Amino acid sequence: MALDARSTPRPWHALPTDLGALVCAAIPAIADELVDVLGPAIPVYRSLEGPFGRDVVAAVADALHDFAGVIEHRPPTVGADRALYVAVGERWFRSGHSLDDLQSGYHLGARVVWRRIAAVATDAGAEAETVAVLADALFAYLDEIAAVTVEGFVAAQAAAAGELERRRAQLVATLVADPTPERAVLERTAADASWPLPRSVAVITLAADHGGLRDRRLPGDLLIGSVDGAACLILPDPDGPGRRQQLELALRGHAAALGSTVAAEHAARSWARARALWRLLDPGVPGLLVADDHLLELLLAEDPSLVDDLARLRLAPLTALAPRSRERLESTLLAYLRHRGNGPRIAAALQVHPQTVRYRLARLRDLLGAALDDPEARFELEVVLRARSAARP
Incomplete structure (x- = not known):
């Protein structure tokens, strides 16, 4: 049954008129062979002996019956059965x-x-030539079924991903809620979000406008959400090997604040500390600030008037100086207290000549006198200067 290329007939018209019935008769054997071949070749198909497998085989049989019924009359296409293959x-x-x-x-x-x-x-x-026409028709039909089935798979995958993201956003809000929910509530919400509740977490905050953050190489188990208009990231096991470095690398170019490590049920405390530190830092300067490195500043930030009172008491001799001179002497005094009077380290920290340091220290001793040798006064001076340094952009 040869084809006449000049008349360009529809391909299925060139097939034997009784071929549909012959294909239908062969369908049970085809289904059996599919079970025998697919299982050994692809491990996941070994489950074809169960209920799901029977459904797959039944779908294949239905497809072949439909193909057999149409090859003599119209181009094979899934047509009205599209929804069936999407569901598969x-x-x-x-x-x-x-x-x-x-x-x-x-x-x-x-x-x-x-x-x-x-x-x-x-x-x-x-x-x-007839067999070739049949091959073209069959593979076109099977390709269409495959494409529609993949479409159903991808749609279900996207819906599941969206639902998972919604549940994880809900988990973020639940973890940092105040008052803290009971442990059982946290465990249930975490299970719904497919996120194993860890023993410890730390919470990070950064600008709400954090576009592209998900494209960075963040830890795979990091939760990302938004709370009260601020970005809220929850990091499990923050003190594990390499975790801090991985986070710093991923957040490079962003100003961010990392709260203290706490038990998962106390995540709200870490969140509050991260937000307090965020209010202290200069958001225009990128980098990760860690709450545990600024506990004194955070403590003093709870009542700024204490710092002002302490400053009036300990830095009164500097108030008569010009603002620029006073700022230079305060920076030198803080470096002096931090480095225990080590001249070369003070000069390196301030990026000035050692002779400049010696001049400034002499000036400070003239102004502050015995306070530089009094342990309690030195402590109060360092507290005031650290607080001012943290608040200064």
């Missing part, structure tokens, strides 16, 4: 199998089906 893809995703396994099964299954149908066509006396 959705169910495949929900079963926990991968898209790669689905597509591998289609590729192998197509070869099995073609061998059988080609044999049927050959036994029916179809010529080579």
Whole structure:
């Protein structure tokens, strides 16, 4: 039954008129061979002996019956059965199998089906050109089924990802809520979000406008959400090896504040500390500030008037100086207290000549006198100067 290229007939018109019935008769054998071939070749298909497997085989049989019924009358297409194959893809995703396994099964299954149908066509006396037309029609039909099934899989995957993201955003809000929910509530919310509740966490905050943050190489178990208009990131096991470095690298270019490490049920405390530190830092300067490195500043920030009172008491001799001179002497005094009077370290910290340091220290001793040798006065001076340094951009 040769094709006449000049008349360009529709391909399915060149097929034997009784081929549909012959294909239908071969469908049970084709389904059995699919089960025998797919299982050993692709491990996930070994489950074809169960209920889901029976559904898959039934879908294949339905597809072949539909193909057999239309090849003599119209171009093979899934048509009204599209929703059926979309549902197969959705169910495949929900079963926990991968898209790669689905597509591998289609590729192998197509070869099995073609061998059988080609044999049927050959036994029916179809010529080579007719068999070629049949191959084109069959593979086009199977490709369409595969594409529609993949469409269903991807749609289900996207819906699941959106739902998971929503649940994780809810988990972020639950973890930092005040008052803190009971442990059982946290565990249930974490389980719904597929996020194992860790023993310890630390909370990070940064500008609400953190576009592109998800594209960075953040730790895979990091929760990202938004609370009260601020970005809220929850890091499990923050003190684990390399965790801080990984976070700093991922947040490079962002100003961010990291709260203290706490038990998961006390995440609200870490969040409050991160937000307090955020209010102290200069958001125009990128970098990760850590609350545990600024506990004194955070403590003093609770009542700024204490710092003002302490400053009036201890820094009164400097108030008569010009603002620029006073600022230089305060910076030198803080470096002096931090480095225990070590001249070279003070000069390096201030990036000035050692002779300049010696001049400034002499000036400070003239102004402050015995306070520089009094342990209590030195402590109060350092507290005041640290607080001012933290508040100064």
